[in-house]
Amino acid sequence: MKVKPHLTVLARCFDSVRSRSQVSSNLLSKWSYLRISSRFTHTDSSGKVFYITTPIFYVNAAPHIGHLYSAAIADCLHRSRVLRGFNSRFATGTDEHGLKIQQAAESVHKDPLRFCNEVSERFKHLFVRSNISCTDFIRTTEDRHHRTVEHFWTVLQKKGFLYKGTYEGWYSTQDESFLTPTQVTEATDVNGNEIKISIESGHKVEWMKEENYMFRLSEFRSPLQQWLKENPSAVQPEKFRHMALQWLDDDLPDLSVSRQKSRLQWGIAVPGDPEQTIYVWLDALVNYLTVVGYPESHSLWWSAAHHIVGKDILKFHAIYWPAFLMAAGLPLPQVVNVHSHWTVQGKKMSKSLGNVVDPFDTSERYTVDGLRYFLLRQGVPEHDCDYDDTKLVKLLNSELADALGGLLNRCTAPTLNPAQVYPYFCSSSFPKGCTKEPKGRAKPEDYKMVESVTELPTVVQEHFESLHIYKALEAISACVRQTNGFVQRHAPWKLDCTEACDKQWHDTILHVSMECLRVYGTLLQPVVPGLADKLLCRLGVRPEERTWEAVHFLEKYRGRKCPFEGRTLGPDRGVLFTRLERDMGKEKPKKSKKNKLNSQ
Numbered sequence: 178m179k180v181k182p183h184l185t186v187l188a189r190c191f192d193s194v195r196s197r198s199q200v201s202s203n204l205l206s207k208w209s210y211l212r213i214s215s216r217f218t219h220t221d222s223s224g225k226v227f228y229i230t231t232p233i234f235y236v237n238a239a240p241h242i243g244h245l246y247s248a249a250i251a252d253c254l255h256r257s258r259v260l261r262g263f264n265s266r267f268a269t270g271t272d273e274h275g276l277k278i279q280q281a282a283e284s285v286h287k288d289p290l291r292f293c294n295e296v297s298e299r300f301k302h303l304f305v306r307s308n309i310s311c312t313d314f315i316r317t318t319e320d321r322h323h324r325t326v327e328h329f330w331t332v333l334q335k336k337g338f339l340y341k342g343t344y345e346g347w348y349s350t351q352d353e354s355f356l357t358p359t360q361v362t363e364a365t366d367v368n369g370n371e372i373k374i375s376i377e378s379g380h381k382v383e384w385m386k387e388e389n390y391m392f393r394l395s396e397f398r399s400p401l402q403q404w405l406k407e408n409p410s411a412v413q414p415e416k417f418r419h420m421a422l423q424w425l426d427d428d429l430p431d432l433s434v435s436r437q438k439s440r441l442q443w444g445i446a447v448p449g450d451p452e453q454t455i456y457v458w459l460d461a462l463v464n465y466l467t468v469v470g471y472p473e474s475h476s477l478w479w480s481a482a483h484h485i486v487g488k489d490i491l492k493f494h495a496i497y498w499p500a501f502l503m504a505a506g507l508p509l510p511q512v513v514n515v516h517s518h519w520t521v522q523g524k525k526m527s528k529s530l531g532n533v534v535d536p537f538d539t540s541e542r543y544t545v546d547g548l549r550y551f552l553l554r555q556g557v558p559e560h561d562c563d564y565d566d567t568k569l570v571k572l573l574n575s576e577l578a579d580a581l582g583g584l585l586n587r588c589t590a591p592t593l594n595p596a597q598v599y600p601y602f603c604s605s606s607f608p609k610g611c612t613k614e615p616k617g618r619a620k621p622e623d624y625k626m627v628e629s630v631t632e633l634p635t636v637v638q639e640h641f642e643s644l645h646i647y648k649a650l651e652a653i654s655a656c657v658r659q660t661n662g663f664v665q666r667h668a669p670w671k672l673d674c675t676e677a678c679d680k681q682w683h684d685t686i687l688h689v690s691m692e693c694l695r696v697y698g699t700l701l702q703p704v705v706p707g708l709a710d711k712l713l714c715r716l717g718v719r720p721e722e723r724t725w726e727a728v729h730f731l732e733k734y735r736g737r738k739c740p741f742e743g744r745t746l747g748p749d750r751g752v753l754f755t756r757l758e759r760d761m762g763k764e765k766p767k768k769s770k771k772n773k774l775n776s777q
């Protein structure tokens with residue numbers, strides 16, 4: 178059997194799908210967790226659609242902040258695309274089969290399905306609570322998924338990519354992964370026994386020999402190399418694409434894709450051979466197709482697939498999955514976006530190790546938006562990041578409570594803004610284009626700030642798209658600092674508002690600052706939806722005015738009409754983000770007496 182990659186055919190297939198116009202709205206899941214209002218889901222003229230996925234999470238134990246991190250990255254991308262007017266679908270869910278689950282359920286004397294129901298519910302609850310706006314939630318124990326896996330298996334079999342053989346080699350139950358001898362090393366367990374472990378994960382491996390079904394993975398080595406070499410964006414960031422290519426430099430043996438039922442009962446039976454159970458990773462990866470209705474109605478969404486995964490499952494997404502898809506004659510995902518890990522004292526946070534930070538507890542202490550902001554502001558795709566409560570408190574206090582909250586408070590406090598309105602802009606106080614020799618009252622630094630905030634939506638969008646979300650937040654934070662500097666420099670509280678000229682300048686300072694805040698609120702929606710909503714409501718920005726398209730920063734400065742001028746502010750719902758005390762995460766934070774900049 179020869180495999181042809183047909184990469185150009187695949188590319189053409191993507192293009193034809195992309196050029197199709199409006200997506201039928203009934204294709205969008207009506208799943209109740211979709212939180213973004215449909216008024217933001219108009220499709221732009223290009224008719225672009227996106228299908229974003231997180232990994233489905235293994236339900237051997239309750240979720241930790243690493244899982245929330247994957248979901249928050251995907252949520253940020255999904256929300257930003259919806260706000261830009263695209264049709265975006267965002268799927269997550271739980272992976273519920275395999276030996277590890279079978280053993281975890283046995284250890285607590287529970288029926289596996291009951292065990293899965295409970296843990297899956299925890300994940301679902303976490304995502305609802307954390308404002309993860311997924312449109313689909315899939316469980317691999319659902320009937321629809323069983324049918325899809327059986328169909329997918331049959332396609333692979335009919336096309337001659339499966340054969341029955343004897344697999345003999347190393348297997349890690351913790352990773353549900355087969356390993357070659359070069360991927361294994363010796364170690365000593367806690368009782369001093371010599372054991373073999375996986376070099377990559379450190380988990381124990383066992384020698385197994387059994388008859389099962391093999392997938393002709395070896396035939397895909399060169400098509401996979403071609404795909405990765407010809408599509409620099411196929412696996413991102415670059416270091417992970419490089420890693421996948423390095424793996425392909427080694428041997429790529431055929432892959433065992435079933436287990437004997439006597440060893441593994443908790444899974445989907447091989448069609449036509451009830452003595453064999455389908456390998457949990459083949460089963461799990463097919464979830465991405467189940468969500469979009471494979472084999473009947475998948476093509477539009479499937480051609481726009483964008484996976485977001487942790488680096489621990491790179492091999493499954495950059496090697497096995499594309500090989501399965503090529504074998505089944507399906508298009509490959511457009512992008513596999515990889516992120517690194519949250520660690521605790523340098524060790525990967527993991528359910529199996531138990532060194533986890535509980536996301537329920539943490540968001541209870543620091544708020545949902547606080548935790549989302551911290552994860553996305555500190556997480557760097559290329560590098561691991563150590564979790565630290567002190568760092569979290571410091572960051573949230575400085576960027577959300579003091580800088581952003583303080584700025585909002587200054588602009589809206591009744592002492593400075595007694596009429597509680599979006600004030601008028603005076604162009605003679607801040608004339609356009611006088612950057613070198615200011616003629617009004619604005620200074621060169623003020624023009625620099627206007628320039629930075631004007632460019633900010635483009636900068637932020639680019640960083641969101643490449644999933645360098647921390648860079649987007651860094652850029653927003655730098656602009657917030659500039660705006661605080663602007664207010665501080667001109668000290669509107671010192672102006673005498675009984676003088677017409679001072680009053681105009683006072684109002685202009687507030688107008689410009691509020692315009693900046695409106696941009697920050699709009700751009701922060703994908704990261705901290707609750708906090709951004711509070712900010713925009715306070716400024717009186719209506720829901721339909723919160724899209725990327727509606728940003729139009731400082732229209733009056735450019736000689737155009739500003740719809741916000743003179744508008745009454747929204748109700749005061751308290752400080753934007755309450756300062757946290759440095760409690761090292763042991764107790765609920767106490768509210769400090771006042772927010773630093775709020776004292777103004």
Ligand SMILES: Nc1ncnc2c1ncn2[C@@H]1O[C@H](COP(=O)(O)OP(=O)(O)OP(=O)(O)O)[C@@H](O)[C@H]1O
Binds near residue numbers: 243244246486488527
């Ligand atoms: N420490 C972590 N940092 C970032 N993301 C993580 C982390 N742990 C898990 N994830 C996310 O969850 C996915 C895999 O989830 P999985 O259910 O295997 O979690 P796990 O804690 O590694 O479990 P286990 O310890 O049982 O292997 C990863 O690909 C990644 O997207």
